[in-house]
Amino acid sequence: MLKLLVKAPAKINLSLDVLYKRTDGYHELEMVMTTVDLADRLELELLNDDRIVIHSQTRFVPDDDRNLAYKAAKLLKDRFNIKSGASITIEKNIPVAAGLAGGSSDAAAVLRGMNKLWDxxxxxxxxAELGAEIGSDVSFCVYGGTALAKGRGEIITPLPPPPNCWVVLAKPAIGVSTAEVYEHLNLNEVIHPNTKAMVDAIYQGDYRGICANLSNVLESVTFKYFPKVKHLKDDMKRFGADAVLMSGSGPTVFALVQHDSRMQRLYNGLRGYCHQVYAVRLLGKRNEFS
Ligand code: ATP
Incomplete structure (x- = not known):
């Protein structure tokens, strides 16, 4: 095999809790994450020479060794002493720096794909263990589906897929730095999510329970510095969403909706003024094979 197409789906956080800051500088996290049907597409191809080449036409996505897809290929190549190179063409469909783990998912897709091409x-x-060396969300993205992620995000416990529903994603035209959001987080001021209740609701297939327990400790920080994101969340509730939450450190806000007609109303309402809007399905199910 010389060439392979791989999909790299976006993730959303159904809950995101920060427990404490560790002595190594990382935050100890507890997150429930699930993949959605909005994906980058990567074309991977073996090269006879030693290079790793990134082809990316998207603004703000580096096409050199800063790209997480490059880092993933390089890690495998160095660790397993591989002589051939790789060409990686990224068709970017996931909004960049949006709280949807687009870069991490690209890296995970390269790990899965190059594992096959390099046999x-x-x-x-x-x-997943290798992925943790690239970034905190990469391990989850290797498995996809739905999972509880602990540690700095790399300790993964799989969960069953949540009940099917629409996910309407809205990304305002602002950039949010994940590092800065964590810097401004005051753990004495936040309301922590009930992660156990979210996990129980998922196990029970309890859609209402999932909606009731959507919670993200980072919302308070992003809302403070970007009130627009809070207004977007309020609007999405008004437009008829069953439940609404910011994903990751934002600025993407997502709504869960079960009925098609409500999804359509929400989607149409948002398209009038929001920069990027998508209506997609939960993917829920985990990758079984590498
Ligand atoms: P997270 O939710 O994990 O914090 P994010 O969705 O907020 O991630 P990404 O889209 O992964 O953010 O991009 C964050 C930064 O990483 C971008 O500003 C970009 O310069 C850099 N980057 C490196 N590789 C990639 C890639 N393959 N796709 C997107 N961004 C990348």
Missing amino acids: LRLTLDEL
């Missing part, structure tokens, strides 16, 4: 026969668990 490394690594398991998903082994790829």
